[in-house]
Amino acid sequence: MRHEKNISMKNGALVRLIDVHKVYHTGEMEVPAVRGVSLEIKRGEFVALMGASGSGKSTLMNILGCLDRPTSGHYLLDEADVSGLDRDQLADIRNRKIGFVFQNFNLLPRTSARENAELPLIYSAQRLSNTQLRERADRVLNSVGLGGREDHHPSQLSGGQQQRVAIARALINEPEMLLADEPTGNLDSRTSVEIMAIFQQLNERGITIVMVTHEQDIAAYARRNVIMRDGMILDDRAVSQRADATAQLKASLAAGALAKEATL
């Protein structure tokens, strides 16, 4: 164990799961959701976590996101064991190290994009003035292509734009890891590609991304696919032919322009 830990420190693993189990108790029944998962994710990886519903990928995601604790086993995040921390300590870890992107965006209704993006900073240990909050929110909104829409409410934004606000919110505290749970599940295919383009750009800049998806073509944008079944890892492989979202967008733009010319 000690030997392994030393290795992990040397090779800079951000996430290390060591024989993680999660058992839910429903009444007198014991339902195992994760049954012995060991996984290592290095800094700068882009992992797609796949599997059918009931495969345990959501539970694993909750554990990775420090929303849930493993029943047994260890979770080392950034070389610190977080499997035994209490509620408030986990909340602080989530605030500092993890950014969440959800399938249904989970933005606060009737609240501007800026205020939504600021949310993690409110609960951050660092004290920022209102102007600083605003500046950081505007900067991060601008970086996901929402400059000029800072004052829009979620109801005034398209699905893709709402997901960008959610990404801005996830990025504002400069987390170690972005956790995305079916980020394209509620989006059409074109907007999905746009979101994947943002993810790939963020990943190029060194941000570690773990994304749960059940769509093969979305998983193709990641660098590595981890496939789960029955609470265990079935397959863990590098993506051989990686899809490039930015290039696809450019190509479809060009095709659109061509089609336009043809009709003229």
Added chain:
Amino acid sequence: MRIAPTFNVAYRALRRNKMRSVLTALGIIIGVGAVIAMVGIGNGAKAQVEAQIASLGQNVILIFSGSTTSSGIRTGWGGAGTLKIEDAEAIRREVPGVIGVSEEVVSTTQVAAGNQNWFTRIFGESADYFDIRQWPLADGAPFTPQDVRSANKVCVIGRTTATQIYGNENPIGQILRIKNVPFTITGVLTPKGLSPQGVDQDDIVVMPYTSAMKRVIGGTTLRNINVQIGDARQVEAAQQQIMSLLRQRHNIRAGRDDDFTVRTQQEIAEAATATSRVMTVLLGAIAGVSLLVGGIGIMNIMLVSVTERTREIGVRMAVGAHGNDILTQFLIEAVTLSSIGGVIGIICGIAASRVLSIYAHWPTLISISSIAIAFLFSAAVGIFFGFYPARKAAALDPIEALRYE
């Protein structure tokens, strides 16, 4: 730790649901407003009674003639005729601290002047009477100790009597016939209004008690004696001394009942204000019930709000909010609602009691302490009724909350 931003969050949340916030606060506004107005009315009534008691004079001891039983018929206080003029003189002479004594006889009779007549009350008093009752003259002069000694045919009349007999004419120097005896009016008393019993105190003729006993009422005994003590701390001792002096003068053996009654103004005031105090408590309690209902309204809305915002709570927790942050947020929302409602309620309550005193002529009295208590109470209502929903929100599991539909 993170109170300031949490305040902001709570404030934004309230603003997002303006109509609901206003309606919820309305419950508290009505509750606090009702408490302020009701307690104001109760206190006003109490203050009025106290002012009326104070109009009896400062540090006054009243000695009433006792009751007597004659052929099985009891006469009631003042009926026995046990108080003599000499008793009053003995009190004036022997009880320390006495600064004024007025022998009092009372009757009602018809008075007339010119072609007008009026049925009024005749008070026979000493010249000290006006000082004892702190009842200055509006016009003219009171009768003098010399008038009392000589039983002169002079009198002072109250405002009501003056108006009824003389209308707008100046009554001073005029002749008033009382039981066909002509009395010269030397002065008119300042209006005093109604007594605690609802009697018009200005419907009165005051004359020397000697004149009243000799020329109007007849008889040789006093109905009561009014005694004024200079120092409030001596009142109780003086009361004791008067009692023992009168027992001695009336030859009452130990173990036998007094043939007189001694009451201090304090005792009378306590009896009279007890009623209005009960009224204040009752009114306040009824209004308090509406404040309680307002508080339940807050709890109800906060519970709805927690359920409705379960996902929001989940998101906040996911991005790093502690349970305590959520608890504080919802508590601040509840307390903000209740204290804003409290402030508006105080303003409404003050306005309502002003309106009541202007249009219904009810005396109202709003004290700083009742405002402070109402405000603190409304804030406390917010904490009390906000705590349960807030704790419910803080105890949510982030995963469940995020998944909530």
